[in-house]
Amino acid sequence: MKIFAISDLHLSKVVNKPMYIFGDSWSNYWDIIRQDWRNKVSDEDVVLVAGDVSWGLNFEEAKPDIDEIAELPGQIVICKGNHDYWWGTMKKMQSFLPENIHALHNNCLRFGDVLICGTRLWSIGPTNTDEDNKILYGHEMKRLKNSLEAMEKERKQTDTVICMLHFPPFDFTQKENDFTALFHEHGIKKVVYGHLHGDVCRADPYKKINGIEYYLTACDQVCNTLVQIL
Numbered sequence: 001m002k003i004f005a006i007s008d009l010h011l012s013k014v015v016n017k018p019m020y021i022f023g024d025s026w027s028n029y030w031d032i033i034r035q036d037w038r039n040k041v042s043d044e045d046v047v048l049v050a051g052d053v054s055w056g057l058n059f060e061e062a063k064p065d066i067d068e069i070a071e072l073p074g075q076i077v078i079c080k081g082n083h084d085y086w087w088g089t090m091k092k093m094q095s096f097l098p099e100n101i102h103a104l105h106n107n108c109l110r111f112g113d114v115l116i117c118g119t120r121l122w123s124i125g126p127t128n129t130d131e132d133n134k135i136l137y138g139h140e141m142k143r144l145k146n147s148l149e150a151m152e153k154e155r156k157q158t159d160t161v162i163c164m165l166h167f168p169p170f171d172f173t174q175k176e177n178d179f180t181a182l183f184h185e186h187g188i189k190k191v192v193y194g195h196l197h198g199d200v201c202r203a204d205p206y207k208k209i210n211g212i213e214y215y216l217t218a219c220d221q222v223c224n225t226l227v228q229i230l
Contacts, residue, residue, distance in 0.1 A: 001112050003162065003230035004041060004074075006033065007050030007194025008081065008218040011065035015055040023199065025220040032224040034072065040226055041074040046111045047226065050194040050217055051081025051120060051166030059096050062086035070098035075111060079104040080120040081166040081194065104164060106143055108150040114160050114230065117151040119143040121167035121193070124177060141178060148186050160230060161186070165193040168216070172202070174209060183212055190229060194218040 010019050011030065019026035041047060049069070056062030069076060078101060080087045088096065093103040102109055108117045122140045123133065151161060169179040169191060183191060192215045196203050205216045205227070217227050 002045045004226040005048040005192045005217040005229050006219055006226050008052040010052055012055040013064035014061045017055045029224045036225045037072050043073050045074040047074045047076050048164050048192055049078045050164050050192050051079050052083045053078055056086040058086050070101055076101045077104055077116050079164050106146040108154055113158055115151050116162050117147040118164035121165040124171045162190045163188045167195050168193045
């Protein structure tokens with residue numbers, strides 16, 4: 001079993017939000033991703049999609065996008081991104097999603113000896129000072145703790161744990177913070193995230209900080225190809 005990751009698909013079969021307006025890297029990007037996905041992934045593998053899956057505002061608008069992803073091979077794990085307005089409660093998500101797509105929300109998912117935990121997260125740094133952002137930050141901290149606690153209940157000594165987020169778990173300074181402290185506390189060695197886009201993005205697709213491997217998998221930052229995590 002292999003674990004791959006990609007994020008920020010921003011699919012829009014129903015909603016008229018074409019991504020090619022953001023530059024050449026978004027031209028036919030979904031066709032490129034799907035071909036790469038089919039070339040790399042078998043039915044026994046797992047693909048992590050780290051948020052911003054669909055521009056749909058509700059289940060009805062998101063369904064064609066979700067169905068296209070479900071046609072691809074592998075077991076697929078998704079987390080909520082800041083643009084996933086269609087996302088619902090866990091009960092509603094379980095009823096809505098196809099059998100091979102699994103939602104990560106206050107929980108932990110097992111695939112063989114690999115555990116997947118995580119949450120959307122929120123922005124970090126000096127711009128995150130207004131009251132609404134502080135509230136969202138607190139909610140995401142709680143959700144991350146819930147997911148990590150669920151992971152610890154499942155964890156065996158031989159397991160590998162991967163934490164999947166949408167927002168990066170640090171600002172441009174890459175300083176330690178409350179979120180990275182939780183990674184160290186729970187022995188997390190691999191973290192996947194997305195959210196960062198564009199030619200001005202200065203984040204490295206891969207970095208290792210204080211013993212933890214961080215993978216930026218926003219599709220335009222990884223040439224619209226899946227990144228092998230494990």
